[in-house]
Amino acid sequence: PQVIFSAIQPTGAPHLGNYLGALRQWVKLQNEALPETTLLYSVADLHAITLRQDPSILREWRKQMLASLIAVGLDPKRSIIFHQSAIPAHSELHWILSCNASMGYLSRMTQWKSKMALPENANPLDTSSKAKLKLGLFSYPVLQAADILIHRATHVPVGADQTQHLEYAREVASGFNHLHTPILTLPSTILSPAKRIMSLTQPLKKMSKSDPDPKSRILITDTHATIKRKIKSALTDSIEGITYDPVTRPGVSNLIEMMYCMDESVAESPVLLANELKDLSMRALKEKVADTIELHIRDVRERYESIVFGDAKVLMDINEEGVRKAKQSADATLKLVREAIGLD
Ligand code: ATP
Ligand code: MG
Numbered sequence: 446p447q448v449i450f451s452a453i454q455p456t457g458a459p460h461l462g463n464y465l466g467a468l469r470q471w472v473k474l475q476n477e478a479l480p481e482t483t484l485l486y487s488v489a490d491l492h493a494i495t496l497r498q499d500p501s502i503l504r505e506w507r508k509q510m511l512a513s514l515i516a517v518g519l520d521p522k523r524s525i526i527f528h529q530s531a532i533p534a535h536s537e538l539h540w541i542l543s544c545n546a547s548m549g550y551l552s553r554m555t556q557w558k559s560k561m562a563l564p565e566n567a568n569p570l571d572t573s574s575k576a577k578l579k580l581g582l583f584s585y586p587v588l589q590a591a592d593i594l595i596h597r598a599t600h601v602p603v604g605a606d607q608t609q610h611l612e613y614a615r616e617v618a619s620g621f622n623h624l625h626t627p628i629l630t631l632p633s634t635i636l637s638p639a640k641r642i643m644s645l646t647q648p649l650k651k652m653s654k655s656d657p658d659p660k661s662r663i664l665i666t667d668t669h670a671t672i673k674r675k676i677k678s679a680l681t682d683s684i685e686g687i688t689y690d691p692v693t694r695p696g697v698s699n700l701i702e703m704m705y706c707m708d709e710s711v712a713e714s715p716v717l718l719a720n721e722l723k724d725l726s727m728r729a730l731k732e733k734v735a736d737t738i739e740l741h742i743r744d745v746r747e748r749y750e751s752i753v754f755g756d757a758k759v760l761m762d763i764n765e766e767g768v769r770k771a772k773q774s775a776d777a778t779l780k781l782v783r784e785a786i787g788l789d
Contacts, residue, residue: 449474450598452487455510460662462642462652465706466604470637472518474602484524485596485771486514491529495582496560511760516749527767534775538591541782542617546587554609557582590614594629595775602635606651625785639706645679648695666749669739676735687730689719700734707741
């Protein structure tokens with residue numbers, strides 16, 4: 446039977462990139478899953494601390510992310526929803542895998558470079574960048590591999606920015622299986638149909654929770670007024686008319702892309718959608734985009750508010766049940782791993 450696993454960091458409220466690139470897909474997989482399929486969705490708080498976090502903010506964000514997962518439509522009766530740090534087996538497998546993880550391979554991963562605002566071609570083994578690079582951020586993909594492998598996930602739904610890390614997880618699993626006993630499952634990637642959603646302020650960068658500028662992203666918890674304000678200030682261009690061309694017009698194309706992803710029934714492709722809107726002014730386009738977003742996330746925002754401002758015990762119970770089930774799943778694998786390497 447299938448085991449579906451994915452995770453999101455509690456580094457802020459989810460934005461439209463997370464929603465269109467990941468969360469909406471998680472819910473769809475849940476709702477279409479066969480009864481025997483296991484679904485695990487984790488709040489990756491151990492990954493969140495690879496960048497410095499204020500403890501009281503992190504505490505708040507962990508709770509908010511759990512509430513967001515319910516608000517987008519995950520059902521705690523069907524999906525196992527839990528905080529990564531509540532399951533020690535994730536960290537333990539990370540350590541075991543890291544003992545055989547090649548520094549060279551890891552230094553070719555691009556994510557830590559963007560998180561450190563270093564150019565793609567920077568070498569972490571250079572003393573200049575090595576001084577700033579933290580071990581945890583460097584081994585981020587190893588922890589991610591551990592997250593997936595500890596539950597013997599068969600399928601991992603992610604956005605396009607994560608394909609490299611998934612490839613790495615398969616590499617790690619087959620390495621372990623070769624060296625020891627073949628007990629780890631090689632996970633397949635389920636790539637979200639939605640493309641990368643880009644930042645509103647720097648449309649050549651992806652929209653990201655950890656971008657210091659809050660105007661760079663729309664949150665699934667934003668009010669209609671906030672959505673309008675952020676879209677209005679989105680960086681576009683002064684070219685006449687609306688066209689879709691991510692290379693020459695990244696800002697406008699990102700707005701079209703978001704509108705298209707929100708509701709694919711509006712047009713057959715972003716190009717055709719842009720064509721339908723070609724005579725609009727930039728101002729009118731932005732209003733339309735903001736209204737489309739509002740239409741599609743209003744329910745999510747309202748559910749979110751009712752959870753966060755409602756009875757705190759509801760979230761606590763969800764958390765407890767998720768941890769119990771996730772622990773069962775993880776401990777079963779860890780036992781086999783420990784046997785395989787002689788730590789039993
Ligand atoms: P952070 O900046 O803290 O890394 P993030 O916005 O990148 O946050 P993650 O928690 O790292 O979010 O990723 C959660 C999921 O959202 C992943 O599956 C990732 O592929 C997807 N995702 C993140 N950003 C985007 C984006 N801009 N467009 C589409 N999918 C995205
Ligand atoms: Mg990320």
